Amino acid sequence: MAVDLGVQLGSLSLRNPIIAASGCYGYGLEYAEIADPGDLGGFITKSISPERWEGNPPPRLAEAGNGLINSIGLANMGVGEFLAEVAPKLQAVGTRVIVSVACKVMEEYERVVERLEEAEGIDGYELNISCPNVKEGGMAFSRNPRVTEELVRRVRARTSRWVTAKLTPNVASVAEGAKAAEAGGADAVSLINTLVGMAVDYRTRRPKVATVTGGYSGPPIKPVALAKVWEAAGVVKIPVIGIGGITSWEDVLEFMIVGASAVQVGTALFADPRLPGVLTGGLAGYLESEGIGSIREIIGTLDTGGAFQVGVPR
Ligand SMILES: Cc1cc2nc3c(=O)[nH]c(=O)nc-3n(C[C@H](O)[C@H](O)[C@H](O)COP(=O)(O)O)c2cc1C
Secondary structure, eight states, X not given: OOOBOOEEETTEEESSSEEEOTTSSTTSTTGGGTSOGGGSSEEXXXXXXXXXXXOOOSOOEEEETTEEEEOXXXXXXXXXXXXXXXXXXXXXXXXXXXXXXXXXXXHHHHHHHHHHTTSSSOOEEEEEOOOTTOSSSTHHHHHSHHHHHHHHHHHHTTOOSEEEEEOOSOSSOHXXXXXXXXXXXXXXXXXXXXXXXXXXXXTTTEESSTTSEEEEESGGGHHHHHHHHHHHHTTOSSOXXXXXXXXXXXXXXXXXXXXXXXXXXXXXXXXXXXXXXXXXHHHHHHHHHHTOOBGGGGTTOOOOTTOOOSSOOO
């Protein structure tokens, strides 16, 4: 039986639901040398800013509790160099290309997206409004639903390309942020970005990343991410893209069952750049063994058994 892994994120169709997450797949060209991008439904570039950013001082990475703390601080080449050096080569990568944009103030998002509109081969944008390890902007944008809505609205006015807003989990409720992104005209919402985390060396009494706190990612954040995706999927009509701690095809199914239409894989790519092919193989095998023709049949099928849900505003 041939199974269909294709998913639809509003106007954007993907050959399968696996997307490489921003910051964990370079600019898309580097990984193409070691793993087949054809295994991916799409990839998201490292977040691009108006000019080159050097990021935070080292150390910027620390392992912690089976996960990773990073304080990269959105180091990137800036939109000018991206347009000159990377964008012309993106069409040849052979999968959907989504460019992540991160800025310090709202107007800059408009300007960067306007410039990116010049380039062909870009299928959409992910607005990173949720980075926890930068001083200005970052997760402050998506912590405020009014700002989220306004920012998405402004970008929406500048492009007819597909747009998703990437939300922070570092809030009491992601429902408000998701609704705000939808109201602003986003085609989808992506969640979660990293949790604020901290690692300490008890011998030196020093924090393990130079910024003291950083963004926590990897397997330990999966339960938090599932809860946030479930919460968001219950309040918006636009597709939700689930992110957080995915390492196996079973994880992908869990995210889709709670309501994600696609997922992103981040930290796990550092350990195994070929993981996307393993995930799609596993998903196809499962669907086939269960006699399920399309992965779309899985989306939003959580059976709560009518359970009383504590503290989930739906
Ligand atoms: C080293 C590193 C760099 C990251 N850089 C970005 C970034 O530039 N933009 C962004 O939106 N998210 C960034 N992220 C967050 C990931 O895209 C993802 O949301 C998060 O790591 C959770 O997924 P995971 O547990 O699969 O890694 C970064 C994560 C890591 C580990």
